[in-house]
Amino acid sequence: MRTGAIEVVQGDITKEKVDAIVNAANTSLLGGGGVDGAIHRAAGPELVAECRTLGGCPTGEAKITRGYRLPARWVIHTVGPVWHGGKHHEDELLASCYRRSLEVAVENGARSVAFPAISTGAYGFPLEGATRIAVREVRAFLEKNPALGKVVFVCFDRYTHDCYTRALAEGA
Ligand code: AR6
Numbered sequence: 294m295r296t297g298a299i300e301v302v303q304g305d306i307t308k309e310k311v312d313a314i315v316n317a318a319n320t321s322l323l324g325g326g327g328v329d330g331a332i333h334r335a336a337g338p339e340l341v342a343e344c345r346t347l348g349g350c351p352t353g354e355a356k357i358t359r360g361y362r363l364p365a366r367w368v369i370h371t372v373g374p375v376w377h378g379g380k381h382h383e384d385e386l387l388a389s390c391y392r393r394s395l396e397v398a399v400e401n402g403a404r405s406v407a408f409p410a411i412s413t414g415a416y417g418f419p420l421e422g423a424t425r426i427a428v429r430e431v432r433a434f435l436e437k438n439p440a441l442g443k444v445v446f447v448c449f450d451r452y453t454h455d456c457y458t459r460a461l462a463e464g465a
Contacts, residue, residue, distance in 0.1 A: 298435050298443050299428070301457040306447040307335035312403035313367040314360070314447075315394045317411045320349050320372050322356065328409040328449070332368060336361040340368065353389035355397045367403060369394045373412030376419070384426060387412055391430035399438055407445040410453050420456050428460040 306314050306328060316332045319325050322344040324333045333340055343358045347370075350356050355371040371394045374386035390411050398406045408427065412418035424446075431444050448454040 298441070299431060299461065300443065300445045301448065301454060301461065302445060303448045303451065303454045305331065305449070306407055306409050307331050307363060309407040309445060309447060310364045311405040311407045311443070311445060312365065313357070313369050313398045313401070313406045314363065314365040315355075315406065315408045315411070316368050316370045317409050317414070317416075318350065318370040318372055320352065322347055322350050322370050322372075325415075327414045332363070336363045336368065344370070353386040353393065355390065355393040357397050357401055365407070367398070367401060369397050369406070371411060373416050373418065376412065376417035379422075383412075383418060384422070387418060387423060387426050388430050391427055392434060395431070395434045395438070395441065395444075399441055404441060405443040405445070406441065407447050409447055409449070410457075413453070420453060421460075424453075424456040424460040425463075428457065 317328050339361045347356050350372050352372045355369050358368050360366050371390040374383045413420050413423045446457045
């Protein structure tokens with residue numbers, strides 16, 4: 294599906310041919326399971342070596358590395374909130390992940406960025422709320438930053454894909 298500069302696709306983010314892919318990391322930035330594990334496996338051991346130099350990353354923030362063996366030139370590592378019921382600033386922290394990742398992307402000259410559904414796997418953030426936040430933040434950023442040409446939401450499964458498609462249709 295395409296609406297303006299936003300695309301929703303189902304697939305594996307490590308295969309995306311964009312300038313930067315975003316990793317749903319943890320505060321150590323030293324790898325893990327889920328999309329984080331897939332990105333580290335596909336990028337090769339140089340990625341964790343560079344991550345070791347970064348000193349971790351707070352929740353809601355983002356840091357950039359090279360992409361090594363990935364088709365993407367950069368990886369932007371962001372740390373989503375763990376879902377604790379919704380009253381622990383989860384929404385604001387997730388919104389901050391999208392904003393900060395896009396700011397870091399543009400600062401480094403990226404014109405196309407792909408996101409996974411941050412926090413919706415191991416971190417337990419309810420998918421519908423997460424997709425609405427993602428769509429709202431990306432739309433707002435694209436309006437203010439014409440240098441960014443394209444943002445892709447890469448969904449690992451059909452349900453996630455359907456949630457993004459609905460959020461986009463509803464105007465989030
Ligand atoms: N491409 C695109 N999306 C993927 C891929 C892939 N290759 N693999 C999984 N997903 P998660 P989180 C989807 O758990 O909830 C890690 O251990 C997955 O289906 O990867 O932010 C980190 O180190 C889900 O929709 O990230 C942290 O400790 C989405 O990516 C923790 O998990 C996010 O699921 C972060 O948890």
